[in-house]
Structure formats: C-alpha cells, structure tokens
Amino acid sequence: MGLQQPSFSLTALAAVGLATAMLCAASTPAEAVPSFARQTGLACEACHTVFPELTPFGRRFKLNAFTLTTKQEISDINERKQGTLSLADLPPLALMFEASSTWQGKRVPDSNPSAPAGSQAQNGTVEFPQQLSLFYGGKIADHFGALFQVTYSQPSDHFTIDNSDIRYADQSQSGDFLYGLTLNNNPTVQDVWNSTPAWGLPSMTPPVGLAPAASPLIGKLGAQVAGAGVYGMYKDVFYLEGTVYHAALTGKTTPIDSTSGSHLDNYMPYWRAAYERQWGRHSAELGTYGTHAHFNQGGLNPENGLVMGADTFTDVAVDGQYQYIGENHIATAQASWTHENQTWQGLLNAGGTSNSKDNLNQYKVTGSYYYNRTYGGNVTYTRLSGSTDALLYPVGTSANGSPNSQWETFEVDYLPFLNTKVLLQYTLYQKFNGGSNAYDGVTNRKASDNNLVMLGLWTNF
C-alpha cells in the first residue's frame, strides 16, 4: 500500500494548483497470503471468498493469531514437557505482484512550474509492477503468529515496511472465549471484517490520478504509527478490542520533534466493538470503531518561530457487513459511515484553515458478487461531505472551499486461478472537492475529468 502522508500537511496546503492535488496511491493493502495456505494445507477458499475478503473461517484463523498449522514442525520441550519451540520447516514466505495500466478522463497540466502554459502530462500510465510485496505470514511459536509485509511501490520507487501485525491468541478451555494481543502499525489492519478502512473494497486502487482532498484520519495512518492492543471474542458473536497507538515514523528524525514533519502526538486510543451472527451460509456483522488523535503539524511557525501545535481529530464509525457464501454464488455487502470532528490549532496557527472546528462525513457502500469464485465484480459508492473552509480547501483545490465529493467504482474481475485476479476498474466522479464543473476555481476542470479506467493484474504466490 502507498504511504500516504496526511493530506493536511503544511506544504500541501500552501501549494496551489492541480499538481499538488495529485496524491500518490492511497491504496489500501491487498492480500491473500499463500504462505498461510502452505502452513495450513488449506486452499485459499477456506479463508477468502475472493481475496482479500475473509470468510467466517478466515476471520477465526486471523483471530487465532495465524497459528493453525497442519504441517510437521521443528519442536522442542523443556524438562517440564512444556513446548519451547515449534517452527515451520520452511519459512512462511509469499509474494504479491500487482501491475496496472491507468487512464484519466482528461490529462492533468504538466507539474513543471516553468513548462509553457497549457502543457499537459501524459495520459495512460503503466506500472509494472505497481506494487510488489514480500510477505512473512505464519506461526512463530505456539499461540504466536505474524504477518509482515515489505512493499516496493513504483510511484515511490522504494521498498518500505508495509502492514505488520504480530499476534498472540489463546482460548478458554470450553472454546467459548477467544482472547489475544496484537502489535500492529496501521489502525484497522488487525480487523477481521472488510467494512473497515485497511481491508475495504475496492482492494486495488489506481496508482495515479487525483484523489479528493479530504478523507478521515483513521484510514491514513498506515506505517506512521504503532500500537498494542487486547481483544476478545465470545462465542464467535461478540468482539471487543482496545488498542493504543503512538507515532512511529519511518525515515524521519528520532526522537520525533518539529523537524520530523506532521506526526501523531502522544498516545492515540482505538476501539472496536462488533456483533457477528452466522446462520447457514449467511453471516452478518454490525459494529463500531473509532479513534481520538492529536496530530502535530511539523515545522516552525514562520511568523513567530514557535512550534505549530496540535490538531485534534475524533473519528467515530459505524459499520456493517453481510456475506452469503454458497456453492456457486457468493454475494457480499459492506457499509460504513464515518464522522470526524476536527479541532484546529496547529493548522490554524499555520494559516492553513479558516475555522477553528470542522467536520467530515464519509459514507461508503460496497456490494460484490462472484460466480464459482471465477467471474464477478464489485461496486462501491462513496460520498464525502464536510464543513466549508476556504483555507483548508483553497482555490486551486476547491472553488467554494468545500470537500464534498461523490464517486462510484465499478470493477469486473476474472480469476483464472484462486490466487490470480485480472480486473477492469472504472471510477466515476459526480462531484469533486465541492463541485461538478470548474470545481477547482482555477482551471475549467470538471469532476468527470478525473474519472479513471484501470486494467490490473494481481497475483499471490
């Protein structure tokens, strides 16, 4: 997944023009991890409807800390016959490869400030690979398991630490109560339902193109924070989790100070509660999650030389999921509503916002259907609405200072094998940063000029 810096950093806000609105792939992780299949001896379909969406069993496998194994292990015991080692014969490695070709509705202006007026960037971007990830996913010891992802992404041309989730899990004697711990670096990456940001659909997002200026904080903290949490699930029905995160920037000054760029200040709590029911081939989930974060603007205030101070975000989300997993037909749906309250201090000091308080709402609904896990696709509808703020969404981004955006993504998939997906994806904007026509207030760009067509290949082995 791309390491997206929060879009409210000072530089991004100060800059005007389309070029700065170009965000690099904000894509979320996309995984089906064949090393798990090797460890368990189970085919992908045990854990996934169609990767990366999890089946009820896939959710239990993850909550059990990825420890289920059916293979012979290298083991050891001490004098009291307690196990001291249980190691897989082979390291649980897997690769993920994504390639894509993307076209925009209309070319964007050349990002070179000294290019002659009217110069435009190329349309049609091929990325090969768009993303290449190496996974270490599997059991580490009895009750301990981990999933590490190291990713190369073409837009950044770097290998970076991607999602990491180290877990410990055990259950009560009766098997009714499952409990565990997680250490991870991306809020919701530890979650087992596909209605939360880290694992939401569409799972492969275009690496180029413009993205709306606003999005809730909770979905963009990947690889900038690290946290430890405790979770429990009772009778496969009630799930409760609490995790506390702290800033963990990669490639920045440590200890973190004003030179480190924008970062999480102090500790950030994350909570999650969910209720799941399974009946026959159906399962449904209803839940809530959220966080409360102080986020420091990096850098010093050019006017008085003081540190910028922190902005406060409170995200509260309600989510739901339904899955029907039949012999030939699979149909699933996810929905979420996220409300974010923003209290500006740092950004206000920096002159990056005109209000001291703003808010943001995001509605997202997804539906998917697959036939024989081979042919199918999904549709996602997203709507963003929030306070009007002329400095937060300045001319160049939005003509009327509004983040309001609305779009759909249509995706058609063909899976020649359970571990390989060929997809054609179309993203269609009705509203972009507050408007449909001449939305940025500078050019005549229409929301629909940002429509995207992506042809993608994604395989895991």
Next chain:
Amino acid sequence: MKKVFLAAVGLATVLAHAASAATESPPKLAREVCSKCHGPEGISQSPLFPRLAGQQAEYLDQQLHQFRDRSRGDPHAQAYMWGVAGPLTDAQIKSISEYYASRKPVHGAAPSDPALAAKGKEIFFNGLEARNVPACAGCHGEQAEGQGAIPRLAGQHADYLYRQLRDFRSELRENETMHANVQSMTDDDAAALTEYLASQ
C-alpha cells in the same frame, strides 16, 4: 508502549492459566486444529463443516485415511481436508476418531418444512422403487445412527448431506455403493431426505 504491551501479556497469561485450570481437556489436536472448523466437541455451527460428534469411529477412521491418501476427492475434501489429514499418523487418526465417536451427538431441530421432511422419511424407510433408490434405513439404521463404516446421518447439516448426495451421484466423491444408491435420485428427493435427516 512497551509497558502497555508487557502489562497486556501479563494479563493474558493470567487469563490463560485461569482458563486452563478447568475440566479435563480434549486432545491437543482436536483443540488446536479440528475444533476451529468442526466446532468444540465436534459440533459445528456452519453447514460447510460436517458434525463429527457421535459419528461412527470406524467411518471417521476410514474417511481420514481417504483424505490422507487423497482418494476422497470432492472439492471441499480437497480444499480443506487433504491438507489437514496429510500429515496425520495412523495412531493419530485412530485416537482422534475414537475421541469424536465418544462425543454426544446433537439432535436436529424440528424441520422448517414438515411436508418435505415427511416425504424424506418415506424414502428413508421405504426407498423409491420407481427410481431404484433403496431404503436408506437398511444400512444407515432405523435412527440413521450408522454402524461401523456406515456413517451416522442423524442431526447432520442438511446442506452438507445434500452436497454429499450430489457428489456421490456425479462421482466427485467416489463410492460405488452410494453412487448406485443415488444414481437416479432427483434433486427434490435429495432435498427431502436431507431435510428429514437433519431434523433427527
């Protein structure tokens, strides 16, 4: 952060010990592997996973050998049980089969479609002469409890049983006896039988 983690580990350890002080435990293999799909004590909730509680030991033993040598090859057997049974030893197969056979079977809830179940009961006891379907009770027992290598069917998930009948018919699951029994059975007959059996 480290402190929080250590405290959490501590808490979990205490919980783990408190939990394990309880009653006599099921075999490690059942607890750590089989139960994740087949449910605690072999009573699964999802119809994808057959119930094993109270199943005939000899039948369980035989099926596990067939998964291990890959001679039971219907799609779900391949996707799930080939990997699970592959590394099991003869001794493990024997003891796990005895364990599940010793669990108390569950009885199914009343059928949601009583008329369909009544039709199924009729076939179960008397067969269908017109389509060469023998009476199932002759082999599977009056209570559908099974015997030896003939499986218990009572209280099993209807969805699972239906899939087996279909797979016997198409020979995705190879078994001469059962193939002959269901060869000319219709989907409706199969639905009636499984509705009845699941309610027993």
